[in-house]
Amino acid sequence: MKTCAIVILNYNGKEMLRRFLPSICQHSSFDIWVIDNASEDDSIAILTRDFTQVKLIQLSENFGYAGGYNWGLHQLKDQYEFYLLVNSDVEVTSGWDSSLIDFLYQNSDYAAVQPKILSALHRDFFDYAGGAGGFLDSLYYPYCRGRIWNEIEQDQGQYDDSLEVDWASGACFALRAKSFHEIGGFDAHFFAHMEEIDLCLRWRRIGWKIGFTAESTVFHLGGATLDRASPKKLYLNIRNSLSMIYKNEKTVKFWLIFIAKAGMEFAAVLGYLFSGKVELSKAVFSGYRDFLTSRNLIEKTISSESIPKKKGPVDLIFWNFMILGKKYFHEL
Known part of the structure; x- marks a missing residue:
């Protein structure tokens, strides 16, 4: 070998x-x-x-x-x-x-x-x-x-x-x-x-x-296949992120995370609409729709007692970045 x-x-x-x-x-x-x-x-x-x-x-x-x-x-x-x-x-x-x-x-x-x-x-x-x-x-x-x-x-x-x-x-x-x-x-x-x-x-x-x-x-270089700001990439990130969490969390915990993420991401949709980025707002809706319609086909990989401990230094990066103004990793 x-x-x-x-x-x-x-x-x-x-x-x-x-x-x-x-x-x-x-x-x-x-x-x-x-x-x-x-x-x-x-x-x-x-x-x-x-x-x-x-x-x-x-x-x-x-x-x-x-x-x-x-x-x-x-x-x-x-x-x-x-x-x-x-x-x-x-x-x-x-x-x-x-x-x-x-x-x-x-x-x-x-x-x-x-x-x-x-x-x-x-x-x-x-x-x-x-x-x-x-x-x-x-x-x-x-x-x-x-x-x-x-x-x-x-x-x-x-x-x-x-x-x-x-x-x-x-x-x-x-x-x-x-x-x-x-x-x-x-x-x-x-x-x-x-x-x-x-x-x-x-x-x-x-x-x-x-x-x-x-x-x-x-x-x-980045963006050689899909630009970071492309609707298709946003769609895939939304859909796949939900699929990943669904696979790797217990059901009750998943739906709590789902509700929290949906609130934040649909607030972002309003921002896209106000700024005229209609295709990005559609991408968010499509990501949620396609996850919900296909989730029964997703094989969960978690056992009832096993949840991987996330090692990140903060619980909510959005709160630290947007509210507390912590822009760099060493500030977390």
């Missing part, structure tokens, strides 16, 4: 491949694979012509982030001890991959670890998607060291450490292949967004830890 497969998921990402794949080829120690989600652009031609060292898995249709990785990694099962999943819009640095794998070798109780993720556009600032490790509050709102809501910190070495976190960013993280397959991989129902947080919750439920290490640094 080989040590690690670096695996990039691609869908119509020819420009991202041209821009970012050279750094991965230059700075990586392990096999590089691209899983292609039935791209309709020139991605395959570019890969076969310009990146002959990259191994290719071609899928029959676009299965999204969750399904695409599930189908692709199934073809690599039992070939590698670790996977290192990285978005197609990520630039890497020297030693990025070996540092992550070393962390997992040295910490046998960790299922996954993410690097420090900085912005590819503003390289001395943290990236929105993951920063320096992710946490959850009591309503399961995610936030990061380096990013709370839309407030992003400058990297001044304040998070140059290693520690246990609640979740690792899907933009770039290393994981144990066996633990991924044993838990059934990503929830393909999610299609895209929140699936890595759900995966980490399910790992933590059975005793695994999730880590961050600043020994590895990457730069993430």
